[in-house]
Amino acid sequence: MMKSPHKNSxxxxxxxxxPIANVLDIVGDKWTLLVVRDLxxxxxxRYGEFQESPEAIPTNILAERLxxxxxxxxxxxxxxxxxxxxxxxxxxxxxxDLGPVLEExxxxxxxxxxxxxxxxxxxAPQIRD
Amino acid sequence: MMKSPHKNSxxxxxxxxxPIANVLDIVGDKWTLLVVRDLxxxxxxRYGEFQESPEAIPTNILAERLxxxxxxxxxxxxxxxxxxxxxxxxxxxxxxDLGPVLEExxxxxxxxxxxxxxxxxxxAPQIRD
DNA sequence: ACCGACAACTTGCATTTTGCAAGTCACCTG
DNA sequence: CAGGTGACTTGCAAAATGCAAGTTGTCGGT
Numbered sequence: 001m002m003k004s005p006h007k008n009s010x011x012x013x014x015x016x017x018x019p020i021a022n023v024l025d026i027v028g029d030k031w032t033l034l035v036v037r038d039l040x041x042x043x044x045x046r047y048g049e050f051q052e053s054p055e056a057i058p059t060n061i062l063a064e065r066l067x068x069x070x071x072x073x074x075x076x077x078x079x080x081x082x083x084x085x086x087x088x089x090x091x092x093x094x095x096x097d098l099g100p101v102l103e104e105x106x107x108x109x110x111x112x113x114x115x116x117x118x119x120x121x122x123x124a125p126q127i128r129d
Numbered sequence: 130m131m132k133s134p135h136k137n138s139x140x141x142x143x144x145x146x147x148p149i150a151n152v153l154d155i156v157g158d159k160w161t162l163l164v165v166r167d168l169x170x171x172x173x174x175r176y177g178e179f180q181e182s183p184e185a186i187p188t189n190i191l192a193e194r195l196x197x198x199x200x201x202x203x204x205x206x207x208x209x210x211x212x213x214x215x216x217x218x219x220x221x222x223x224x225x226d227l228g229p230v231l232e233e234x235x236x237x238x239x240x241x242x243x244x245x246x247x248x249x250x251x252x253a254p255q256i257r258d
Numbered sequence: 259a260c261c262g263a264c265a266a267c268t269t270g271c272a273t274t275t276t277g278c279a280a281g282t283c284a285c286c287t288g
Numbered sequence: 289c290a291g292g293t294g295a296c297t298t299g300c301a302a303a304a305t306g307c308a309a310g311t312t313g314t315c316g317g318t
Binding site for chain 3: 289290291292293294295296297298299300301302303304305306307308309310311312313314315316317318
């Protein structure tokens with residue numbers, strides 16, 4: 001039997017050995033990095049705070065992305081109250097390491113997308129592992 | 130009539146004034162940045178070359194992404210033969226400016242996704258505007 | 259004690275995007 | 289002139305997205 005024409009002897013669950021391709025499997029969509037941005041650059045922690053961002057993420061997508069980010073180890077969920085369950089979300093060190101990616105995206109947007117702007121103040125995140 | 134709760138007096142077609150959000154509207158999916166990677170770091174130019182990458186992009190997605198990248202001004206399509214029509218794709222200066230974003234993604238992946246690796250040799254792109 | 263509001267989600271469903279397979283079209287090669 | 293090749297296009301099923309509405313327990317006021 002003929003093998004596929006692509007040399008794909010890579011780690012289980014990886015599309016290839018390329019780090020960029022595999023990063024995109026985690027954050028490669030229109031919403032995930034906006035949640036990371038809010039955690040990392042705006043100091044947001046609560047579900048309701050993420051919803052207040054001007055891009056108006058749909059609530060079901062937000063819930064799903066928080067779960068995926070937690071599963072990927074970029075976010076830590078902590079209950080601060082049992083009943084009713086109320087949680088706060090913190091970025092991990094692994095998630096915080098995406099900072100430079102966001103910074104470069106911001107730089108590109110500012111240069112090439114007229115009318116875009118960054119806030120004058122960033123709010124430092126609490127990192128929890 | 131009540132306005133939306135989000136202060137969205139931003140440029141036509143923008144989700145918000147945030148550069149990151151608007152960059153994600155251009156490259157925020159699993160495939161687009163892989164095409165940019167191939168153009169920018171692997172020196173690829175032809176349709177068939179993009180298909181040979183180990184991630185095996187579906188052919189219809191490749192065609193659609195090349196069109197969108199051209200429409201967004203990140204890629205320039207040039208026919209090198211009329212009949213049958215044969216084209217080469219070049220990255221523009223605007224597209225090449227995404228280099229740092231890819232570099233930071235690569236750095237993150239190498240650090241946090243064990244088993245990933247970058248090629249030892251990059252092939253410099255031809256930039257055309 | 260009851261009413262409404264609230265925070266943090268969940269569910270249902272229509273629309274859109276993705277993924278896979280197959281088809282096309284005009285050459286080129288033996 | 290039969291088969292192969294490069295660069296796509298088309299069709300369709302499956303998955304992701306977007307929107308609206310519903311749920312659950314609690315708190316603040318009257």
